[in-house]
Amino acid sequence: MSAEHDIEQIEQANASGRTPAVFVHGLWLLPSSWDRWAEVFAAAGYAPVLPGWPDDPGTVAEAHAHPEVFAGKTVGRVADHFAGLIGALSRKPVVIGHSFGGLLAQIIAGRGLSAATVAIDPAPFQGVLPLPISSLRASAPVLTNPANRHRAVPLTFEQFRFAFANAVDAAEAEQLYETFAVAAPGAPLFQAATANLNPWSETKVDSTGPQRGPLLIVSGEKDNTVPWAIAEASYKKQARNEHAVTEIVEMPGRGHSLTIDSGWREVCDTALSFVQRFA
Helix, strand or coil, rough: CCHHHHHHHHHHHHHHCEEEEEEEEECCCCHHHHHHHHHHHHCCCCCEECCCCCCCCCHHHHHCCCCCHHHHHHHHHHHHHHHHHHHCCCCCEEEEEEEEHHHHHHHHHHCCCCCEEEEECCCCCCCCCCCCCCEEEEEEHHHCHHHHHHHHEEEHHHHHHHCCCCCCCCHHHHHHHHCCCCCCHHHHHHHHHHHCCCCCCCCCCCCCCCCCCCCCEECCCCCCCCCCCHHHHHHHHHCCCCCCEEEEECCCCCCCCCCCCCCHHHHHHHHHHHHHHCC
């Protein structure tokens, strides 16, 4: 995803006069994973912006051809990248993020850059303590080899099935894997795994500041990667904010693929109805 493409989207959003809706993807996905969401938000009167992480390829085919471009991206670098893009918008956006994108959305909200934020199955920030067995298994393809901190790491279908597509049937899981799955930087998973041992962790979130704005956390009931224990602990930390609404909702029967699988629309509508209350 070229920088020119990101700038073009921002210019279009500014020219529209509408409230921008910025979508932040997580690991093993690309901005195109939000395409259907963008159509729904545009129809609802928002100006969708789907920026990439730095150097994201434009397509899944390009990502498969050059997986090395994903290597080395850290949470701090990506958060600053998104903050810079949002700073070029003429109106404060709503921000919707999934997985590590949900963590990034909360970092952005903590910096006062979001009018309303939805964090879907968000990766844990510093101070979120639960570490369920299924989360460890989902991140094992990266964390079992320390050298992966500096690499781009793909998932096998079996690993994707456990981490993302455990709540859909085998045929849909295959289709999701072929359509959406790309390699991902290992660094963010190492940063999340060591966050509570590192006072300077880049996964730190300002959850209590007056600038944070309204926040919804969405949890998939059957998510192996970010189970309810992590989502609830994130919510409890965020709910200490005395200045803005903090809510959490659980989507029954849904796994980590809830933003891209056949039930995506229910999750999209849940996010949309929340942000419409505030922006």
